[in-house]
Amino acid sequence: xxxxxxxxxxxxxxxxxxxxxxxxxxxxHATLYWYQQILGQGPKLLIQFQNNGVVxxxxxxxxxxxxxxxxxxxxxxxxxxxxxxxxxxxxxxxxQRLAGSSGANVLTFGAGSxxxxx
Amino acid sequence: KQEVTxxxxxxxxxxxxxxxxxxxxxxxxxxxxxWFRQDPGKGLTSLLLIQSSQREQTSGRLNASLDKSSGxxxxxxxxxxxxxxxxxxxxxxxxxGSNYKLTFGKGTLLTVNP
Numbered sequence: 001x002x003x004x005x006x007x008x009x010x011x012x013x014x015x016x017x018x019x020x021x022x023x024x025x026x027x028x029h030a031t032l033y034w035y036q037q038i039l040g041q042g043p044k045l046l047i048q049f050q051n052n053g054v055v056x057x058x059x060x061x062x063x064x065x066x067x068x069x070x071x072x073x074x075x076x077x078x079x080x081x082x083x084x085x086x087x088x089x090x091x092x093x094x095x096q097r098l099a100g101s102s103g104a105n106v107l108t109f110g111a112g113s114x115x116x117x118x
Numbered sequence: 119k120q121e122v123t124x125x126x127x128x129x130x131x132x133x134x135x136x137x138x139x140x141x142x143x144x145x146x147x148x149x150x151x152x153w154f155r156q157d158p159g160k161g162l163t164s165l166l167l168i169q170s171s172q173r174e175q176t177s178g179r180l181n182a183s184l185d186k187s188s189g190x191x192x193x194x195x196x197x198x199x200x201x202x203x204x205x206x207x208x209x210x211x212x213x214x215g216s217n218y219k220l221t222f223g224k225g226t227l228l229t230v231n232p
Contacts, residue, residue, distance in 0.1 A: 004161075042122070042207055042222030043162070056219060091161060107220065109161035 002026065004110035006092050012116045018080035021113045025073070025094030031055075032069055033107065034077050035091040043091055049075065079115075087117045120145045124208055124223035131198055132231050139193040139226045141208030146189050148212040153182050153193050156205045156225065165206075166193070198230045 005024040013019050025032050031050050035043035046065065048056040051072040060067070064083070069075040079086055093107040121144045131137050141151070150169045154162040166175045166182040168191070174183040181194040195202060205225040211218065 040224065042209075042224045044222070045219055048219065093162075106164070106167070107162075109163075111159075111161045114159075 004092055004094055004108050006090075006110035006113050008113060009111065010114050010116075012118065013082055014118050015084055016081040018078065019082055019115060020079075021077045021090050021092075021115075023075045023077070023092030023110060025075070025092070026096075026108055029094035029096050029108075030072075031095040031097070032075050033093040033095070034067055034075070035093065037089045037091055037112070039088070046077070046090075082115075082117045084117050087115055089114045120148075120210060120212055120221045122208055122210055122221050122223035124206075124226050126226060127224065128227040128229075130229040130231065133198060133200060135198050135230075136194070136196050137198055137228070139195070139206050139208075139228070141191040141193070141223055143189045143191075143208075143210045143221075145210075145212060146186050148186065148210045149218070150211050151182075151184055151191050152209045152211070152220070153180075153191075154207040154209060154222075156207060158204075162207065195228075198228075200230045200232050203228055203230050 007022050011019055033048050034046045036046050037043040046060045047067045049069040052069045067077045089112040091112045093109045095107050123142045125140045152167045153165045155165050156162050168175045168184040170186055179196040184191045205227050207222050207225045209220045209222045211220050
């Protein structure tokens with residue numbers, strides 16, 4: 001089974017510029033997550049999709065971050081305009097089961113997209 | 119709000135030593151707990167998952183225990199090897215209001231010296 005694919009792996013931008021990250025989850029996985037991992041910290045959930053609907057975006061800075069999951073498959077995470085504190089690794093993960101069901105938290109993570117904002 | 123704490127933040131041991139990583143969480147109403155491994159520049163790899171009704175799980179040289187009532191878990195690594203060097207993350211799966219989510223600790227950076 002192919003894993004979770006993310007691109008780009010690395011991105012360097014200047015503050016106030018925009019950036020977009022792409023994620024292709026494992027085929028058939030209903031739930032997709034975007035996590036932000038700042039250096040030295042654990043991953044923090046930004047947004048969770050179930051199929052193509054948003055389940056939780058309570059920690060997403062909506063003034064600058066946006067995400068979508070078209071047709072319940074691929075997802076993009078956009079930051080515009082970027083700030084210095086957005087420098088982090090953005091991890092995408094997917095899960096076969098629906099939120100709340102048994103096995104729903106067996107997540108498979110992608111390798112991540114490392115963002116550096118100068 | 120669920121908070122997960124991992125101690126120590128970093129640990130350096132000689133090869134062959136047995137070691138224990140600690141994880142504590144504030145809300146004991148969890149469904150399960152997972153230990154992940156993260157290598158530099160890589161994503162997360164799940165090592166062990168303990169259901170809330172279980173006390174421990176074992177995989178090879180790894181043993182994870184869970185004391186849900188006290189909000190604690192430990193990851194025991196036997197006969198450590200240089201290849202075990204990585205960051206180890208603890209995460210609990212619980213109901214954060216109306217949503218089910220994984221909440222992570224900050225991790226323990228383990229270095230095993232040859």
